[in-house]
Amino acid sequence: MVVQDRRGGGAAAVAVACGTGLAVGLLATGCSPEGAAADDQEPSGRAAAAAAATVRGSADALVRAGSARVRTAMETVSGGTRVAIRGTGGYDFATSSGRLRVVLPDPAGKPSGGHQPITEILAPGALYMKNRGAGVPADKWVRVDTASLTDGNLVTGGATDPLAAAELLRGAREVTYQGEERMDGAVVRHYRGTTDIGTAAKAASSRTRSALVAAEKGFTTDAVPFDAYLDEAGRLRKVRQWFHFANGAPNGASVISTTELSGFGAWVAVRLPDERDIYAGKIASAAS
Secondary structure (H helix, E strand, C coil): CCCCCCCCCHHHHHHHHHHHHHHHHHHHHCCCCCCHHHHHHHHHHHHHHHHHHHHHCHHHHHHHHCEEEEEEEEEEEECCEEEEEEEEEEEECCCCEEEEEEECECCCCCECCCCCCEEEEEECCEEEEECCCCCCCCCCEEEEEHHHCCCCCCCCCCCCCHHHHHHHHHHEEEEEEEEEEEECCEEEEEEEEEEEHHHHHHHCCCCCHHHHHHHCCCCCCCEEEEEEEECCCCCEEEEEEEEEECCCCCCCEEEEEEEEEECCCCCCCCCCCCHHHECCCCCCCCCC
């Protein structure tokens, strides 16, 4: 997958539309922000603010958890064609690093159709891939500087870095609480909203800020819709995020990234490849 795009005016158009709708509503009721209508909306406003604050704090809760097992799914939809990439592994939030086994689909869309699974190591500022293909020796790793990618590796590697997915929620806004559900035997709270990449980049930790800054330039809009599921400790158990970019398609293309976390505190061993094991030759694309 290659993301090549510059932001359009989508986010601005949405903001203008929402602002106009609010203005029309106030004129229709004849109320000012100091009137009875504003008083009636106060409880819901406080609830929305509390929901947004809870979602924004989910990254901190994951860091406190230490580590987790990870399942990822990434679906691309372009021109009516849907392709899914799936991964499994573990992530250490203390070191901001993880290891995933990513399975690519065959041309018919079925998983692992003759493709060798790719081993990915996620680390601050870098993505390492083994069994990368495109002429890379089987025993070598490919290293990609995530800050050099136009999407900050939110979608390029076929799996969103779990910490980056959580830190992206630091820009959460317009959050609504959808109620309680059960997931893997645990009670989770479901939140839905939109997060802003630029806002998240400013609030992110130093470990993921450069990636989010890069991502701010790569998509059609900074606005990323999401569904997030948090457990009673405020830890992110599942997050689904929708990204959109042009990528040369008439109606653009969308990427749906889902990250699931479980087994908090599980032992996760991540060892970065030695320099001598990193392929220094020319490759096609970090996403193909």
